[in-house]
Amino acid sequence: MSRAIEHILRDLEHIAIRHDSERRVRIDLASEALPALLELLKGRAGFVHLSAISCVDWIDSGEFELVYHLWSYELNTLVSAHIRIPRDPGVYLSVYDLYQPAAFFERDIHEMFGLYFEGSPDMRPFILTEWNGPPPMRKDFDSEAFVNQTFQWETYHPDWLKDLEEQGGGIDKRPEDIR
Amino acid sequence: MSNEREVIGIHAEAKRGNPLAHVFDELTRFCRARSLFMLHYCTGCGAIELPPAMTSRFDMERLGIQPMVTPRQADILLVTGYVSVKTLKRIILTYEQMSAPKYVIGICSCTVNGGMYWQSYATAKVLKAYLPVDMYIAGCMPRPEAVIAGLRALIDDIEADRAESWKRYYQHYDHYLGNQQSLFGDDWQTPTDILAEAEHYGLLGEHTRGKHTALLERHQRPLEALEMRLRVPEEPE
Numbered sequence: 001m002s003r004a005i006e007h008i009l010r011d012l013e014h015i016a017i018r019h020d021s022e023r024r025v026r027i028d029l030a031s032e033a034l035p036a037l038l039e040l041l042k043g044r045a046g047f048v049h050l051s052a053i054s055c056v057d058w059i060d061s062g063e064f065e066l067v068y069h070l071w072s073y074e075l076n077t078l079v080s081a082h083i084r085i086p087r088d089p090g091v092y093l094s095v096y097d098l099y100q101p102a103a104f105f106e107r108d109i110h111e112m113f114g115l116y117f118e119g120s121p122d123m124r125p126f127i128l129t130e131w132n133g134p135p136p137m138r139k140d141f142d143s144e145a146f147v148n149q150t151f152q153w154e155t156y157h158p159d160w161l162k163d164l165e166e167q168g169g170g171i172d173k174r175p176e177d178i179r
Numbered sequence: 180m181s182n183e184r185e186v187i188g189i190h191a192e193a194k195r196g197n198p199l200a201h202v203f204d205e206l207t208r209f210c211r212a213r214s215l216f217m218l219h220y221c222t223g224c225g226a227i228e229l230p231p232a233m234t235s236r237f238d239m240e241r242l243g244i245q246p247m248v249t250p251r252q253a254d255i256l257l258v259t260g261y262v263s264v265k266t267l268k269r270i271i272l273t274y275e276q277m278s279a280p281k282y283v284i285g286i287c288s289c290t291v292n293g294g295m296y297w298q299s300y301a302t303a304k305v306l307k308a309y310l311p312v313d314m315y316i317a318g319c320m321p322r323p324e325a326v327i328a329g330l331r332a333l334i335d336d337i338e339a340d341r342a343e344s345w346k347r348y349y350q351h352y353d354h355y356l357g358n359q360q361s362l363f364g365d366d367w368q369t370p371t372d373i374l375a376e377a378e379h380y381g382l383l384g385e386h387t388r389g390k391h392t393a394l395l396e397r398h399q400r401p402l403e404a405l406e407m408r409l410r411v412p413e414e415p416e
Contacts, residue, residue: 127265128301129263129264129265129268129363130264130362130363130364133300136300136301141300143298143299143300144298146300147297147298147299147300147304150300150361150362151293151303151304151305152304152305152308152358153292153293153304153305154291154292154304154305154307156292
């Protein structure tokens with residue numbers, strides 16, 4: 001099974017194929033080679049199902065990692081193709097022409113990470129409501145500061161707590177101190 | 180007997196001379212507290228405790244509480260769990276469609292103060308800021324016993340005429356609308372005209388109008404009826 005995949009991908013250069021288990025294959029490759037890889041997998045090995053595209057923000061190395069999860073109904077194998085692209089400017093090619101469901105995944109990643117996909121049919125806002133902040137899934141997005149700025153907090157000082165505090169007791173750590 | 184008449188007489192003065200008004204009010208509240216239809220808006224995980232509370236194990240129906248399918252026929256709005264900004268819009272629309280008197284119960288810690296999602300960018304933390312909440316049932320999540328206990332407390336409140344949050348929504352509409360506008364933008368408008376309703380029911384308070392309602396009135400469009408059109412395909416000749 002896995003040898004079949006290696007045979008199909010023999011022409012591609014600079015790729016690392018790792019067999020995590022019998023039915024899981026991880027492929028690391030350069031971002032330029034990804035369209036060729038997807039085309040080969042789809043055309044030769046029946047990887048017709050793009051399950052998801054996931055994105056990881058590696059802020060320390062200044063890169064986004066994109067993971068394309070592909071499933072083949074013939075080989076019953078899950079292939080994860082990992083590429084890394086520079087965080088700035090954060091632009092990559094759409095695979096919409098190969099896999100049409102990619103449009104939603106790319107739109108979602110665009111909204112959550114601010115990564116732009118060239119050639120994707122629709123890059124409008126998707127799930128977030130009334131959003132005018134930075135993309136929230138980026139590592140440099142300060143969720144706590146955003147929450148403090150946007151939402152209200154309930155102040156909670158019941159009477160029985162006042163009585164306790166007068167006797168020297170009370171809450172050890174207040175929520176405000178933990179935040 | 181004479182003593183009773185005296186008691187009624189005292190209230191009769193307050194009730195513009197109708198000796199039975201007080202009795203009717205009490206009877207209404209008594210009946211109202213024993214036939215509550217509940218719209219459970221299952222926003223989050225707390226909803227999982229409702230099926231046992233509703234069905235034969237804990238049996239909400241023995242208290243006269245039943246689930247209802249539409250907001251317009253419901254008395255209680257049960258918000259179970261975290262409220263994302265997107266859901267909050269729907270909750271407000273639902274709440275405003277309900278006919279008064281209406282009661283809101285917030286279940287789970289998330290509706291009280293964000294709960295375990297306190298750091299999330301997507302969830303509104305304090306439900307009370309956007310809607311008048313009659314009762315919170317805290318817990319993550321509260322067991323059906325706690326839900327039933329909360330509902331019993333609400334029943335007691337209704338019977339004692341203490342559950343009047345729905346009036347607060349009309350009387351302090353500016354406050355609630357301001358909080359809603361801060362999340363949804365200045366052009367936020369619901370199909371229900373709360374100001375006109377408040378005026379109609381005589382519930383205008385000194386805090387009903389303010390700068391936020393002024394902002395609303397500036398761009399408010401009257402609700403238009405949906406156009407009904409029947410399209411009959413022409414027969415090919």
